[in-house]
Amino acid sequence: MSKVCLVVIDGWGLSQNKEGNAIEAADTPIMDELSRGKAISLAAHGRSVGLPDGLMGNSEVGHLNIGAGRVVYQDIMRINLAFETLSIETNEQLLAAAKRPAKKFHLLGLVSDGGVHAHIDHCKGLMSALKKLGAPPTYLHFFSDGRDTKPTSGVGFVEDMLKYIDDLEFGSLATVVGRYYAMDRDKRHERIQLAYEGLVQGIGDQVPKDKLLHFIRDQYAADITDEFLKPIIVDQEGRIGDGDTLLFFDFRSDRMRQISEAFGIQQHFETKKVPDNLSVVTMTKYKEDFPFPCLFPPSSNDDTLAECLSKHNISQYHCAETEKYAHVTFFFNGGLEKQWSGEHREMVPSPKVATYDLQPTMNAAGVAKAMVAQIEKGEHQMVMCNFAPPDMVGHTGKYEPTVIACSETDRCIGEIVEACRKFGYVFLVTADHGNAEKMISETGGPHTAHTCSRVPFYMDGGSAKFLPEEVSMALCDVAPTVLKLMGVEQPAAMTGRSLLA
Numbered sequence: 470m471s472k473v474c475l476v477v478i479d480g481w482g483l484s485q486n487k488e489g490n491a492i493e494a495a496d497t498p499i500m501d502e503l504s505r506g507k508a509i510s511l512a513a514h515g516r517s518v519g520l521p522d523g524l525m526g527n528s529e530v531g532h533l534n535i536g537a538g539r540v541v542y543q544d545i546m547r548i549n550l551a552f553e554t555l556s557i558e559t560n561e562q563l564l565a566a567a568k569r570p571a572k573k574f575h576l577l578g579l580v581s582d583g584g585v586h587a588h589i590d591h592c593k594g595l596m597s598a599l600k601k602l603g604a605p606p607t608y609l610h611f612f613s614d615g616r617d618t619k620p621t622s623g624v625g626f627v628e629d630m631l632k633y634i635d636d637l638e639f640g641s642l643a644t645v646v647g648r649y650y651a652m653d654r655d656k657r658h659e660r661i662q663l664a665y666e667g668l669v670q671g672i673g674d675q676v677p678k679d680k681l682l683h684f685i686r687d688q689y690a691a692d693i694t695d696e697f698l699k700p701i702i703v704d705q706e707g708r709i710g711d712g713d714t715l716l717f718f719d720f721r722s723d724r725m726r727q728i729s730e731a732f733g734i735q736q737h738f739e740t741k742k743v744p745d746n747l748s749v750v751t752m753t754k755y756k757e758d759f760p761f762p763c764l765f766p767p768s769s770n771d772d773t774l775a776e777c778l779s780k781h782n783i784s785q786y787h788c789a790e791t792e793k794y795a796h797v798t799f800f801f802n803g804g805l806e807k808q809w810s811g812e813h814r815e816m817v818p819s820p821k822v823a824t825y826d827l828q829p830t831m832n833a834a835g836v837a838k839a840m841v842a843q844i845e846k847g848e849h850q851m852v853m854c855n856f857a858p859p860d861m862v863g864h865t866g867k868y869e870p871t872v873i874a875c876s877e878t879d880r881c882i883g884e885i886v887e888a889c890r891k892f893g894y895v896f897l898v899t900a901d902h903g904n905a906e907k908m909i910s911e912t913g914g915p916h917t918a919h920t921c922s923r924v925p926f927y928m929d930g931g932s933a934k935f936l937p938e939e940v941s942m943a944l945c946d947v948a949p950t951v952l953k954l955m956g957v958e959q960p961a962a963m964t965g966r967s968l969l970a
Contacts, residue, residue: 470850470955470956470957471894471895471931471933471954471955471956472847472849472850472851472893472894472895472955473850473851473852473894473895473897473951473954473955474840474844474851474852474853474885474889474894474895474896474897475851475852475853475854475897475898475899475947475951476853476854476855476856476882476885476896476897476898476899477531477532477535477796477797477853477854477855477856477898477899477900477901478855478856478859478878478882478898478899478900478901479528479793479796479855479856479857479858479859479860479861479900479901479902479904480528480859480860480861480863480864480900480901480902480903480904480905480919481859481860481875481878481900481903481904481905481906481924481925482513482900482902482903482904482905482906482907482920482922482923482924483510483903483906483922483923483924483925484903484906484907484920484922486906486907488909489868489907489908489909489916490905490906490907490908491859491863491868491871491872491874491875491905491906491908492859492875492905492906493906494872494875495872495873495874495875495876495879496876496879496880497875497876497879498879498883499879499880499882499883499886500879500882500898500925500927503886503898503925503927503929504925504927506927506928506929507927507928507929507934507935508925508926508927508928508935509926509935509936509938509942509968510923510924510925510926510938510942511899511923511924511925511926511942511943511944511946511947512923512940512941512942512943512944513526513531513900513901513902513903513922513923513924513943513944514526514902514903514919514920514921514922515921516540517540517941517943517944517945518530518531518533518534518540518541518543518943518944518945519533519534519540519541519542519543519546520543520545520546520584521545521546521549521584523921524545524584524921525584525585525902525903525918525919525920525921526901526902526903526919526921526944527585527617527721527901527902527919528793528796528800528860528901528902529721529722529723529796529800530543530901530902531796531900531901531902531944532796532797532800532801532855532901533770533800533801533803533804534943534944534945534947535774535801535899535901535944535945535947535948536773536774536775536800536801536802536803536948537770537773537774537803537945537948537963538772538773538774538945538946538947538948538949538952538959538963538964538965539770539945539962539963539964539965540943540945540964540965541770541803541945542768543720544720544721544752544753544765545584545588545720547765547768548591548720548752548764548765549588549590551765552590552591552594555598557594557595557598557764558598558601558602560764562750562762562763562764563595563598563599563602563716563750563764564602565762566604566714566716566748566750566762567598567599567602567603567604568602568603569714569748570712571605571712571713571714571748572605572606572710572712572713573605573606573607573608573707573709573710573713573714574599574604574605574606574607574608574713574714574716575607575608575609575610575643575707575709575713575714575715575716576592576595576596576599576607576608576609576610576640576716576718577610577612577651577668577715577716577717577718577728578591578592578610578612578717578718578719578725578752579612579613579614579648579652579719580592580609580611580612580613580614580626580627580630581613581614581617581618581622581623581626582618582626583614583616583617583618583918584617585617585721585919586617586652586719586720586721586724586725587718587719587720587721587752588720589626589629589630591718591720591752592609592630592718593630593633595716595718596609596633596634596637596639596640597637597639599639599640600637600639600640605714606640606641606706607639607640607641608640608641608642608643608644608704608706608707609630609634609640609641609642609643609644609707610643610644610646610651610668610707611626611627611630611642611644611645611646612646612647612648612651612652613626613627613645613646613647613648613695613696613698614626614648614695614696615647615648615694615695615696615697615917616648616695616696616864616917616918617917617918617919618695618918619910619914619917619918620694620695620696620866620914620915620917621689621694621695622695623645623685623694623695623698624682624685624686624689627642627645627681627682627685628682630642631678631681641703641704641706641707642678642681642703642704642707643702643703643704643706643707643708644667644668644673644700644701644702644703644704644707645681645685645698645700645701645703646663646664646667646668646673646698646699646700646701647695647696647697647698647699648695648696648724649696649697650663650664650699650700651664651728652719652724652725652728653724653727653728654723654724654726654727654792654795655791655792655819656727656737656791658727658737658738659738661727661728661731661737661738662736662738662740663699663700664700664728665728665731665732665736665738665740666700666740666741667699667700667702668700668708668709669708669709669710669740669742669743669744670708670740670741670742671702671705671708672700672702673699673700673701673702674699674700674701674702675702675705676701676702676703677703678703678704681701681703684701685698685701709732709744709747710744711744711745711746711747712744712745712746712747713744713747713748714747714748714750715732715733715747715748715749715750716750716751716752717729717749717750717751717752717755718752719752720752720753720765721753722753722754722755722756723795723799725751725755726755726756726759729749729751729755729759729761730756730759732744732747732749733747733749733759733760733761734759734760749761750762750763750764751763751764752764752765753765753766753767754766754767756806757805757806757807758806767804770803770804770805771803771962772960772961772962772963773801773802773803773805773948773963774801774948774951774952774963775787775801775802775803775809775812776802776803776809777948777952777957777960777963778809778811778812778850778851778955778957779809779810779811779812781957782811783811783850783851783955783957784811784813784848784849784850784851785809785811785812785813785849785850785851785852785853786812786813786814786815786843786849786851786852786853787801787812787813787814787815787853787854788814788815788816788817788836788839788840788843788852788853788854788855789816789817789836789854789855789857790816790817790818790819790831790832790833790835790836790855790857791816791817791818791819792819792831792857792861793855793857794814794816796855796901797814797853797854797855798814801853813849815839817832817835817836817839818832818835819831819832819857820832824865825858825861825862825864825865825870825874826862826865826867826870826871827870829858829862829870829871829873829874829877830858830873830874830877831857831858831861831862831874831877833856833857833858833877833878833881834877834881836854836855836856836881837881837882837884837885838884839854840852840854840884840885840888841884841885841888844885844888844889844892844894845888845892847892847893850955851951851955852894854885855901856878856881856882858874858875858877858878859871859874859875859878859904859905860901860902860904860905860919861874862874862905863904863905863908863917864904864917865917866908866915866916866917867915868908868909868915871905871908874905875905882898886929889929889930890929890930893930894930895928895929895930895931895933895954896928896929896930897926897927897928897947897950897951897954898925898926898927899924899925899926899927899944899947900924900925901924901944902919902920902922902924903919903920903921903922903923903924904918904919904920906920906922907920907922924944926942926947926968931954933953933954933969933970934969934970935968935969935970936968936969936970942968943965945964945965946965946966946967946968947965948963948965949963949965949966949967949968950967950968950969952967953967953969954969
């Protein structure tokens with residue numbers, strides 16, 4: 470049985486295009502060497518990872534598929550079907566929320582067509598369904614994107630929603646606020662506080678509906694893009710108050726946890742007004758111990774890699790820095806909070822900076838140091854980690870810092886490869902999706918979103934070899950490959966395949 474080290478790089482896609490390719494421009498001798506050895510590529514987007522055709526992959530989806538060893542059909546697929554068939558109108562939890570006695574009903578979430586955290590079509594579908602169900606006066610709190618979409622595309626989505634609401638003759642756009650504040654996931658409570666106080670107290674720029682588009686364009690002119698818009702109060706009647714019903718409509722959980730917790734459980738900041746008797750409903754299950762009803766409960770992912778190793782009494786170690794810790798635990802383990810017997814975890818703190826282009830190395834060195842220490846000890850038969858910089862810095866759209874991020878990631882991988890060679894671990898490296906290989910958009914501006922690129926799957930050490938590459942090879946095949954290397958029988962629920970020859 471081989472000991473295995475698995476590294477998942479965040480946002481490291483493969484591309485022949487050199488223009489705007491931060492990975493190509495970076496100093497990457499380790500990944501270059503590995504690419505000339507035992508090396509194949511994997512699909513990491515669209516149907517290959519349980520997403521709609523042509524949709525770019527993301528960190529949550531990537532780690533789910535890698536850890537589950539099967540194509541995990543994403544919530545967006547289930548939710549899309551509910552809206553396409555109008556079965557959303559008979560959803561029990563939506564019916565209950567719409568019929569609950571309340572002065573106001575609030576929709577809160579990311580409004581764009583990025584499809585990573587939410588989708589504008591779901592927002593529209595909910596507005597339409599709530600009208601048919603006779604919901605109380607309904608207000609939209611629009612979280613602007615600019616990260617999974619172009620940085621200044623938000624004004625178009627605002628215009629689209631304003632027209633949709635007018636045509637529907639139902640609802641009102643109450644607030645616009647950037648995801649940097651409303652969707653923080655790194656316990657920067659001051660960001661959530663700023664969004665919260667905009668939604669509850671109406672603290673922010675007061676802008677009437679007919680001036681809203683002009684105001685947002687003025688923000689762009691001042692270099693404030695969608696992600697960083699501070700609260701814009703459009704309709705004062707839409708402030709969240711006592712007894713109101715709130716529906717958070719993002720389907721992805723990680724960036725909704727803090728804001729929904731602030732409204733439904735507790736605030737991690739001091740504020741003057743906290744509405745009483747709120748009813749909070751969420752699109753999906755945001756956290757195992759959250760008490761909120763959800764429209765689409767989680768589907769089960771049994772016999773993931775982590776669970777399988779635990780059943781065989783094989784010790785394992787998962788490591789990441791703060792920004793990606795949920796991905797090597799919750800998502801890698803199939804969307805479960807549970808920590809399996811024999812599963813050891815370590816979170817390395819991410820740097821406290823406003824945006825990661827200011828410290829593009831993030832704490833990759835800390836992750837590498839922790840991994841090397843565990844490899845040297847040899848106590849765990851499987852060790853795995855995530856390197857965040859290519860993705861997190863890539864999202865800023867800043868090319869030079871992303872080049873630095875990729876160089877640092879390669880350097881850190883080199884430390885792990887050296888330790889694996891010295892202490893007898895088979896080394897595997899892949900990525901959850903593309904990003905840093907495309908930093909310039911087709912129009913010449915910064916590209917901040919993920920991509921549909923294939924990702925590397927490289928192996929170093931041991932006698933095993935990969936099968937010849939096939940286009941169907943995908944992230945779901947990583948876990949079966951790990952099990953085969955370790956001499957562990959693949960469970961029936963794991964429908965990916967080992968890629969070993």
